[in-house]
Amino acid sequence: MKSIKTLEELAKEAKEYKALGKKIGLCHGSYDVLHAGHIEHFTEAKKICDILYVTITADKYILKHGKPVLSSERRAKHLLHLSCVEGVAIVNDYSAVPAIEAVKPDFYIKGKEYENLNQDATKKIYKEKDTVEKNGGALYFTSDKIVFSSTKIQAEQGVGPYIPLDLNISLEEVRDALAKMRTLKVAVLGELITDRWTSVEQTGVSSKALCPAVHTTLSVNQVGGSGAVARHIANFVKEIRLFSNRSSEKIPKNIAFEPIDDGKFIITRYWVPSESKRLFEKKDITIKEMKKSYIKKIERYKPDILIIADFGNGLISYPLAKEIIDYLSGKLSIGIMVQANSSNFGFNRLDKYSNADLYVFDEREANLLLGHISTNVDDLLMKCSEKLQFRKNKKKIYITRGRHGASLLFGSKSKHKILNVPNLVRSTIDTIGCGDAFYSLACLCHAANISPKLSLKLANMAGAVCTQWLCNENSITPQHLLDVAKVVE
Template sequence: MKNEKLVGLEELQKIVSDLKSDGKKIVQCHGVFDLLHVGHIRHFKAARKFGDVLIVTVTPDKYVNKGPHRPAFPEKLRAEVLASLGVVDYVAVNKWQTAVETIKLLKPNVYVKGSDYSNADEDFSKGITAEEKAIKAVGGEIKFTDEITFSSSNLINKHLHVFPKETEDYLDEFSKKFTSKQVIDYLEKIKNLKILVIGEAIIDEYQYGQTIGKAGKEPIVALKYIETERFAGGTLAIANHLANFCDNVGLFTLLGEKDSQADFINKHLNKKVKKYFHYKKNAPTIIKRRFLEAAPLKKLLEFYVFDDMELEPAQARELCGHLEKILHEYDLVIVADFGHGMLNKDLINLISRKAKFLAVNTQSNAGNMGYNIITKYPRIDYVCTDEREIRLASLDKNSALEALIKNLSKKISCGKIITTTGPLGCIIFSSNGLVKIPAFSEIVIDTMGAGDAFLSITAPLVATGVPMEIIGFVGNAVGALKVKIIGNKEPIDKVALYKYITSLMA
């Protein structure tokens, strides 16, 4: 049976308009309400006292910014539960990310939030400030209730078992050592770091198709073409991630002299990033073209469009000369070495000597397998890598990973290493020993670029002396957000990360 309290936004707009014409005072509450609890009910009862009619709008699923495991309940169920409350008169699912446009549409007399929103300075999304401006613009006022508060995130984490027990136990112990505010404060402190990203620019191209069967005369799979998407990858993606957290990001990268893709790159690179572009002679900008089954998302084949030969000596000297002039300007240098010919021995030695703080990832991929290992860097302050790259650098396929990490630390004289281990999470190594942190990602759409995102956000934290366990926790949170994004379609959003951290530690 349809609940007549459940209405669409446009229908609710007409209802509100008619009620106001009859002299009724309209009160609006808005939120996710992912797990209804006594705090919500008291909030609604208190809000109802500010007027005659209480309407509640609900954040739609696609905009619930609390991490990959949320919402626990879909929007229709959340709205249905709210509509079953006697204190609530009407419920509608919002269609925007925030309540701002909804307030402008409905024009309530009073907009009500809980006491935890009363201090706008503590709202890192700045949403309450925008909502207060919106309600005043339509002639209304904002009010705050002062009722008992509970955390839906805490209740969901503790009682709905959205994570495996190992992860639940870890989060419980981690939350006893640190608060979400401490973690977020550390992330805020990287804002003014001057960071230089060095490495190849890559265009990631996804060509989607639908399998239609085996080709008639060849032993190959045939697909019906659907569409193509292109993303700014490689160091372009790293710079974009960083620009969401830091105000001073430089990118020293190599494009191709022919087919440079410069227009695409300039369009998709954050405007805050300072560009130091060089162009490899007689070579294209690197494109990694992947062919995918669209649904379910499966990669089938990959082409590399690139020239992976080392730079000509004259051009290598040109890059060295340019780097020598700018390295001293940056507090942190992040090298993402994809092994496609940009970083020769002279450039590596220069960066290792001159960088104030050096973070490095050397990626092993189909284009350089076994030839691009971390030991070619004579000095590194922080290594961010994965298990396969540790084993390649150690020439050891079977030994315990923990032992290999310790041995590699001695070999390259690097005291801080984080090794990502896919669905198992990561292992952090420092002078305090080894600590394993389980993964937070229950939903994986696409793993491409997850390591680059992990490196991007953890390197500034290491450079500023943040405790390594916090860094590993943040890295895993970043990874969990990234694997829900197809390719490098969008960078890690700061507000989304902060909300996810808050949700994990509730």
């Protein structure tokens, strides 16, 4: 009877088969959930080899979205029932490289969608190709006459995080947009935040004061603020430079970091993981205002777009914001996100910046700008556009509306349009950072000259993906967008 094997056991078995002159094939993926397209793929793969092994990605290494529908063990057991599959192993890695190194297959077999290596948004296929060829094997692509999407099947069955809506979007246009983004050079300016999540367990209520008594179980730091925006963007572009204050955390190597202040911004959130409940948070801020000389330094960098993520905690004052726009307007494309939060509520408004190319804000920030509350999205967009000035009479204003989706106003004063997209998320883990992800993709689409309609959809998809993890523990990748596109195409 077939059983789940370790990579070592699979390697030993493959070596014995090779000694008998057998050709070994290897397929690798998550296969969550197994469907007819996978079975067609395995059946064709078996035709070019004598022995077919399948390895799967372990749960914690799946980056698509949130928690897999089926555990590693269940996915592996399903594969064992296929007569064309000789053996199955679980790989504790993001790629198939450890499996290829162990099994040393004659053929590493992928689906037709990987035939153009550039279309693999994760770029793992390049390492896998090098590894199989280094070990004397070859990369082979099946024809995949039957094509299904596990992500879409999950959505249609009501078990995935996304709602299967028809947004009239194709994988091809998403891939084309991603290809354009890969040529960009981007600058990000704003406060870098260290998000410190301190897990606690409640032991009761203090006997001397009406406050919860807790003990700490774990503390984890994440790169947030402008750092989160930069992390998202770095996965899509050719080059990125972050102009910000210093961080308690290491900046990823794919981001060129330009420290413009020695101050730090740390938000410590105390929460109870078992109940997904936050008790309270505290902020430690030592940031000082950026020196004006950095404005010219940003200009000399010559980015395709300057993305300003202003969290209103001292790095950019109102007068400095005006100087940035006055000096760089017309020289660079400029995107603006001005966050209203507990540290600056009512004092960090959108009119801090005018004459930019693009703005992203939520309904609360729009109402703060206008000085009154309105729930009519068209009214909000029109009145905000009147408040803000735009270069060459052009405007591009996005408003995010949580469970109500998002909207975009674009065009000139005399001729403009408003587009709307619905909420894509069925279940949410956390919403912190979703606006940052939305803003990041909106700016990249603007810099890459993507159509307004597709720009709104891609930005909305990025925000949806971000709801599937806690705060800034992950960053958006091109593969995330392709996965959601399969659900809403």
